[in-house]
Amino acid sequence: MLEAKNRLGLIFFPAFDWCISPTHPEREERLLYTQDQLREEGVFDIAGISEYKPEVAGREDVERVHFCFPNLEAVTTTSHMVSAGGAIKAARLVMEKEEEKAFALVRPPGHHACKSVHGNRGFCNINIEAVMIEWIREHYGPLRVAIVDTDCHHGDGTQDIYWNDRDTLFISLHQDGRTLYPGTGFPHECGGVNALGRTINIPLPPHTGDEGFLHVIDHCVLPILEDFKPDLIVNSAGQDNHFSDPITNMNFSARGYAMLNHKLNPDIAVLEGGYAIQGALPYVNTGIVLAMAGVDFDAVREPDFDESKVRQSPQITEYIKKLCEGMVGLYLDPPKRPKVGDAEGEWFVRDKDIFYDTEGISESQVEYVRICPHCSGTLKLETWSTLNPLSVGIEVPLNACDECNAAGKRLLEEAHLKGNYRVTQYINRRERRYEHYGF
Amino acid sequence: MYLGIDVGGTHTDAVVLKDGKIVASAKVPTDHHNLFSSVSKALDSVLYDVKPHDIRRFNLSTTLSTNAIVEGRTxxxxxxxxxxxxxxxxxxRIGGFYHVIPGSIDHRGKEVRALDVAALDRAVAACREAxxxxxxxxxxxxxxxxAQENAIAAAVADQADFVxxxxxxxxxxxxxxxISTAYYNAAVWRTYNEFADAVAGAAEDYGLLSRINILKADGGTMPFSVSRDQPVESILSGPAASVMGTIALCDISEDCVILDIGGTTTDIAVFADGAPLIETEGIEVGSYPTLVRALKTTSIGVGGDSRLHVVEGRVRVGPERNGPPMALGGARPALMDAFNYLELTDLGDVAASRAGIESLAALWDTFPEKMAREAVEASVTAILDAVEDMIWAINAKPVYTIHELLADKRVDPRTLYVMGGPAMAFQPLLSRAWGGRVVVPENYAVANAIGAALTRTTVEAELFADTEKGRMFIPKFGVEEAVGANYRLADAEADARRHLLARLGEFEALDEDPEVDVTEAGEFNMVGMRGERGRNIRVKCQIRPGILK
Structure with missing residues (x-):
C-alpha cells in the first residue's frame, strides 16, 4: 500500500451550495470533479493522508485582518466563514504537529480581498490566507511567514494586506498585469515604506510553460526564501496557470504544478483560483496532494497532455531569465522609498482606487502609514465607495512599537472627535482590541 | 417460519422462529475443514421436529469466504x-497475474484513450499459459x-470460468x-460456489423449498443467486448477525455498545441513536481496503476458549485459542476454565477446569484462585479498553449510521448489551467495571442465529446521470438508460428507487414493504464556454437494513 513520506492533512470544502451566479466560473460544480478524481485515485486511503472537516471562522478571526464596510455580515456568507475556517483548520493541524503539512481545498477563494472590504472582487470577499496567518500569529506568536502565490492572477489583495508588514514575505508569480486582471503586480511594487523588499512581484509573459515557472522557483523564489528564513511557507495554490484554463493564457501543466510544489515544499497550501474545472483541476490537485505528501507523482498528467503543444518559446525562456536576474537584488537591496506615494511629516501617504469587478463597486482610499524604523507602522485607511460613505480603518500592528501604539490610539480619538466617518474600525493587534463604530 | 444459521469461528448456531418465538435451536461445533458438514449438522438438529415445508426463509451467515482469504486458500x-x-x-498490484493495459476513461466517463487491444491480447495469453x-x-x-471493463471481460470470456x-x-x-474487491471476489469464487452447491443440495434433500439468503457484513442479506456472483460480500457477516440479533431482541433507541463474546473473539459494535454505525467506504480484507460495505465492528482475541498464559508474572488471556477449554475436553486451560474455577459458571466438567487451573498455577508458583481471578479481570479489562478505544476513534471522525450521516454527533453510550455463550458470567463483572447499564438479552446465546434468521434483504446502488450526454447509469445493476435534457434530481431519485425495488422484487415477494433511503443526492450545473450545457446528477440509495417482523 502507498505510504506518504510527509503526513498530510486535507481539508475539503467544495461549498456545493455557494456560487456567484449559476454559470459563473466560481460555482458549485468547481471542485466536483476534483473530488471525484481524488476519491477514484484512492488518495484518502494512502497511509499518512487524512481528511478533516473545516472549522468555521469566527467574526474575530476576520475582524483581526479586515476592515469590513459597513460590517462583516454585509460582505460575507457562511460559505466564506467555512472557507476561511478550512484554512484555519489546515494551520491548526500543522501548528499542533498533528500533521506535517496541510492543504485546504476550499472555496470561495480569497487572494483578491484587500485590507478594506466593500464587497466581492475577483471572486473573493475575505482573504482566507491572511485570516489564517493572523490566526496563527494570534495563537502561536509573531512568526515569520512567506506567502508564495502561484495563482495566475496577481494576488493584489494579499499584497495590500501585507504591504507594510516586514515579517511577511509575499511573492507572487502571475501572468503579466498588462494582459490580465487585476492589472497590477509589477516588480516596482515591492512593499510599503516600512517593508521594502518584502513584496516581490514576478510578472510572467503569456504562454509561460513548466520550464519558465520552475526557472523562477529555482533562481528567484528559493534563493529569496533561503535568505528570509521563514518559520512557515504558505502556498496560495491557484491553478489557473494551467494551459486549459478558460480565463487566462498560460501553459503550465499538472506535472509542472506538482514539481513546483515539490521544490517549494510549503507547510500549508490553500486553494485559490483555477477554472478549468474538468481538464485541469482534477489533475493539478492530485499532483499537488501527492507532491505535498511526498508520494511519486510522475504518472499524473492531463489526458490530453502533449508536451510539444505547451512548450514555451525560446523568447519567453530568454525573457524570464533576464527578469529573474533582477529579482533577488530587488529583495536584498530594495529601493529607498516606494514608487507611489509621498511622505507627509511622519506619515507616508498614497491614494488608491479599487474596482470590485464582480459587483461593480468603485472604492477610493487614502492610506496613511506611520514611517517607523522599529515596526510595521500604524495604518490609517480612509475609504469611500459607491456603496459606503467616507469611513475609516485604523490598525496598530502586532509588532507595534510604543510610539506607533500611541499614534493608533490618538488616531482613534481624532476619528471620534472630528472625523466625518460613517463607520470607524479599529484593530489594535498589540492590545487585542477590535472595535467597530457606526452603522 | 424463519430459519437462521450462523457459522461462527467456534460454534455453528441455528434457530427456527415462528411469530418471533424460538421453536427450535441448535449449537454444534464448527468444523473448520468442512464448513458444510457444520451447516448440515445444524440443519439436522433444528429440522428434527419442524416441518421443512413451513419454512419460508432460510438465511445463512458463513465464515467461508473470510476463512479462505485469511488462510490463503484462494x-x-x-x-x-x-x-x-x-x-x-x-x-x-495484487496477486501473481496483474496486468496494466494502456487505456483511459476520465471522471465524466469519457473515453480519452482506447484500450490497447494488442496489450490486452498479450495479457490474456499470459494468463492462459499460466x-x-x-x-x-x-x-x-x-x-x-x-465500456473498458466490459471489453476486458469479453476478451477473457472464452477461457474464464468467472470474471x-x-x-x-x-x-x-x-x-x-x-481492484482489491474484484480480486478477492474472483479469488474466493470457486470455493464459495462449491460450498453453495453443497448447501443447495442439502436444502433440497431436507425438503426446504424456501428462498435461501446469505448474510452480508452491512446488516442485510443477499439472495443465494446473487451471492454466487458476489461471494466477497459474504465476508465478515458474523458480527452483523449478532448486531441484527440484538436489534431483534432488544428495543434500542439510544447510543449503546454491543459485545458478542464468542469462543475465539469478542466482537464490538456501536450504535448511535439506535442505529448501528457503518464503515464509510468499506472494510479491509487481508490488509487491503475494499468496497465491501460493513457495519463498524472491532474484534479482539478474547473469548471463552482463549488460552491462558503467563507473561512477565502477569496472566494474559488470548489472543490465540488452543482448542476448547478443559471443561469441554481441551488439553490446556482457557478463560472458561478460570470462570469455572471461580464458580462463576458450571460449564461441562468443572473438575477438569479446576485441575487445569491448579496445574498452571503450580507451574508459576502462585495460588490457583489468584490466577483465575487475574485471568477473568484481564479479560474484562481488555474488552472495556477496546470499547473505549473504539468510541474514541469514532468520535474523531464523522459518524455514519446504516441510515445516514449524523453530522457533529458525539457517541456517548450508556448501555452495554452482552451476547454470546459466556454473556451471563460476564454480566456482573462488566457491570462492576463499567459505569453504565449492562444488559444480557433473553436468548443471548443464539442471538447471532436469530439475527441471521430475521435480517432483511437489502440492496444499495449509486446512480449517475449526465444530461449533456443524455445518459443515466446504475453501475451495480448494469443499467444504462437515455435521459432527456429536462431530467432533474427528482427524476433521478425516482429512477434509483424504481430500479432498487425492481431488483429487490426479483428476489423477494415484496411482502415486507421495504423502505428506501436516499443517502446522498446532488445535482450540479455543468457550464461550458457557451453557457449551461447540462446537469451532473448523483444519487445513492439503499433498502433500509432491518429485521423482519
Missing part, C-alpha cells in the same frame, strides 16, 4: 486493469463508464479498492 486471479493518468497503478481461469476486470472510472467486473460490485469511486 485461487490465482488474472487481474487486468486500465488506469490512465494518476497514481501509478503498479502501486495496486492456466488462470478466474479474472478481475477493473478500470479507472468504470462506475462512470464500464468479476469492478463496476458490478459497487458504484462507488475508488479505483484501488475496486
Amino acid at each position: 485461487e490465482e486471479v488474472g487481474v487486468i486493469v486500465s488506469s490512465g493518468p494518476g497514481i501509478d497503478p503498479e502501486n495496486f 492456466g488462470v481461469s478466474v479474472f478481475a476486470a477493473v478500470t479507472k472510472f468504470s462506475t462512470r463508464n464500464p 468479476s467486473r469492478g463496476h458490478r460490485i459497487s458504484g462507488m469511486l475508488n479505483f484501488p479498492r475496486r
